[in-house]
Amino acid sequence: MSRTLALWRSLPLTSRLGFTIVAALILLALFGPLLAPYDPIERVTTPFAPPSSAHLLGADDVGHDLLSVLILGARPSLLVALLAAVAATCVGMLVGISAGYLRGAVDTVLMRIVDVVLALPVVPLTLVVGVLAGPGLFTQTLVISIALWAPMARELRAQVLSVRERDHIHALRAMGAGHGYMLTRHIVPAVGTLVVPQLVLAVKSAVMLEATLAFLGLGDVSSMSWGMMLSIANERSAFLTDAWLWWVVPPGALIGLTVLGFALAGGAVERTAAGRTVRPTRRRKPAPASAASTALAQTAPEAPLLEVDQLTVRYGDGEAATGGCTGVDLVLPRGRVLGLVGESGSGKSTVAAALVGLMAPAAQVAEGGIRMDGTDLLVLGPRERRGLLGSRIGLVPQEAQSALNPVHRAGDQIAEAVLTHQDLTREQARARAQELLDLVGLPAHAFRSYPHQLSGGQRQRVVIATALANDPDLLVADEPTSGLDVLVQQDILDLLSSLRERLGLTMVIVTHDLPVIAHIADDIAVMQAGFVVEQGETLRVLASPDDPYTQRLVGSLPDMAEFEEVR
Incomplete structure (x- = not known):
């Protein structure tokens, strides 16, 4: 009251x-x-009677x-x-x-x-x-x-x-x-x-x-x-x-x-x-297993997890179509980390969006294929493709603050990802969310925290936990350290490396930051103007790049030896 x-x-x-x-x-x-x-409706006085004490x-x-x-x-x-x-x-x-x-x-x-x-x-x-x-x-x-x-x-x-x-x-x-x-x-x-x-x-x-x-x-x-x-x-x-x-x-x-x-x-x-926001607590039924997801689960583990074959994406229709990527070929074995690197507008984010099926409305796949465990994802219907998202394929978006709903608690948002694909009670999903928060190194009180109550690094850990909610085979991280200070970037990279070893993750990391790739990626693919200009093992490419563009990228890194001599 x-x-x-x-x-x-x-x-x-x-x-x-x-x-x-x-x-x-x-x-x-x-x-x-x-x-x-x-x-x-009753006549109680004379017609047109003026106001009086009775009327x-x-x-x-x-x-x-x-x-x-x-x-x-x-x-x-x-x-x-x-x-x-x-x-x-x-x-x-x-x-x-x-x-x-x-x-x-x-x-x-x-x-x-x-x-x-x-x-x-x-x-x-x-x-x-x-x-x-x-x-x-x-x-x-x-x-x-x-x-x-x-x-x-x-x-x-x-x-x-x-x-x-x-x-x-x-x-x-x-x-x-x-x-x-x-x-x-x-x-x-x-x-x-x-x-x-x-x-x-x-x-x-x-x-x-x-x-x-x-x-x-x-x-x-x-x-x-x-x-x-x-x-x-x-x-x-x-x-x-x-x-x-x-x-x-x-x-x-x-x-x-x-x-x-x-x-x-x-x-x-x-x-x-x-x-004010209505917060229904209705239990979600799990998405039905599609024929595509069943086929993916039965594929031999020795085969590459992900294969991109001559992928070409354009923005717009007809002769006005521009941008995107052209003829991208990638192969990602299980348990390895691939880094997609390039300047802004190089097409790396377009490739990542095509992998998870979240391209912009204007984007169209002109040709090529994306095969996961031998199944072409581009031929799947919207319902089958959606059944893979969050279960077999996890996404760590670029801006954690924007990716989290500001009016829902962090733990509830992770529980949503669990309930979307698993037939659990809400209590079981919340328990799973708490386990995931512990897995990414967040304290117990983070479960009931709203996004604005968490630091940038903590929000990033929440979206990583959300992406891992259903034990995906492939994790796509789009600029996972963007907007974070150097020390927090290092913490996030260490976390991803630890999760990769503990969970056997296969990852695609999109970034323009070469030190990030050098820290975590086994293989690297360098993109320029929509084309993959060079790819191979990370140490080999960074140590001895063949393509002139890659050479300029590597050459743009600051030489810390001079600073060490001054010290």
């Missing part, structure tokens, strides 16, 4: 005023029949008590607005999230529909639909929903497009997480903070639209909402007498007050909901 009171006191005065108005209106709608002094707002042209009609009008006004806002929000969520997440043809079709709805003028659209459907509460709800869902869909789509490209979502894909899991666990919670304020603000707009439709004659006469009161007052010449003062002004004022209350409350919710 004290926490709620503290939160209430922390709100601005306008926000508290908005919530107070909304609460009062809801109570008025719920307890209206108890508060109304008369039955609103505070006077009477209409029939003799109905206007105060009773006004009190009972809160229920249909708010009910229609709420139902329409909920329906519009649900449709907007479905369309916006589907378009933003699936993209491609689905995005194009759905967004063109949204464009058409947004281009249509609201009032003529409501009149056409209303006339076709006939007056009534259902018609009002339907028309208001049609008018409100499209702006929500467009805004949610933009947010989903942004969230979908974040590094921690790519890390989930690298773990082999399915679309349903990513949507329910990460995408929807990330954009869900927008839904509640949109819903509250939609109620505000729906109240105005309900009053407009009722005034235009599309309301339900049997449900005397505030908009219907205005419509009947206009039809029965209230403006020709003084009756408009007590027949028109009160419902108009309540409509304005309702809009103000929901606008202020919606703004407060929009500001405070950003830090």
Whole structure:
């Protein structure tokens, strides 16, 4: 209670005023029949009776008590607005999230529909639909929903497009997480903070639209909402007498007050909901073993684990296609470490992305193959390829801070990787996550730490633990020491070397840092402008490079002998 009171006191005065108005209106709608002094459908006084102590707002042209009609009008006004806002929000969520997440043809079709709805003028659209459907509460709800869902869909789509490209979502894909899991666990919670304020603000707009439709004659006469009161007052010449003062002004004022209350409350919710995230604890079923993964598991251990044959990747289509890599040939035996090295734009990250199947949308494999245990990964379907990610193939992304979801604890994120591929209880997965944290040298309290509470080196250890969650055969590390200071880099390299020896890992390490390759890699492949210009055993290539580009790379390393002589 004290926490709620503290939160209430922390709100601005306008926000508290908005919530107070909304609460009062809801109570008025719920307890209206108890508060109304008369039955609103009974004639209790003379027509057009002015306000008096017995009838505070006077009477209409029939003799109905206007105060009773006004009190009972809160229920249909708010009910229609709420139902329409909920329906519009649900449709907007479905369309916006589907378009933003699936993209491609689905995005194009759905967004063109949204464009058409947004281009249509609201009032003529409501009149056409209303006339076709006939007056009534259902018609009002339907028309208001049609008018409100499209702006929500467009805004949610933009947010989903942004969230979908974040590094921690790519890390989930690298773990082999399915679309349903990513949507329910990460995408929807990330954009869900927008839904509640949109819903509250939609109620505000729906109240105005309900009053407009009722005034235009599309309301339900049997449900005397505030908009219907205005419509009947206009039809029965209230403006020709003084009756408009007590027949028109009160419902108009309540409509304005309702809009103000929901606008202020919606703004407060929009500001405070950003830090809240739904955290479902639903147990995940393991991804079914595909024929490809079964075939990989049955391959003879003597064969090379990874073979890249004439891999060519281009960005774009047709003659405009550029960049990527060209004719890359690599062979990686089991238990060895291959270093892909080159300057920025050399194509090394493109090769790594192709290995794990997480290429940019514009990237296309023009030719070549990637075989793991003799099975070409490029011919597998999306579901089979995803089944290998996180189980047979682990990824250590470049930016650990971006790869970790900032609103989930480190241990829970490792447990996610376990639950994606293994049929374990959540408690068992958490125990496995704790083992992995211990394996990478992190203390027990790191399990409950958020990413921002960990240092750069500790975050890097967390993503390494995540990549190792399901004992992969191949570990792809993209710039694993990028952004770390020299001492922490050394710790991470020592950790990878130790894990390689203890677990028998086969690794591909992508970097532009030759000392990193010299420290850990058995073999090296040097890339320039998309081509592998030289490859071989690391010690031989670094000691006696053949290609002029490799010679320049090696020659760019500082000579520490001069510094040692000075010392």
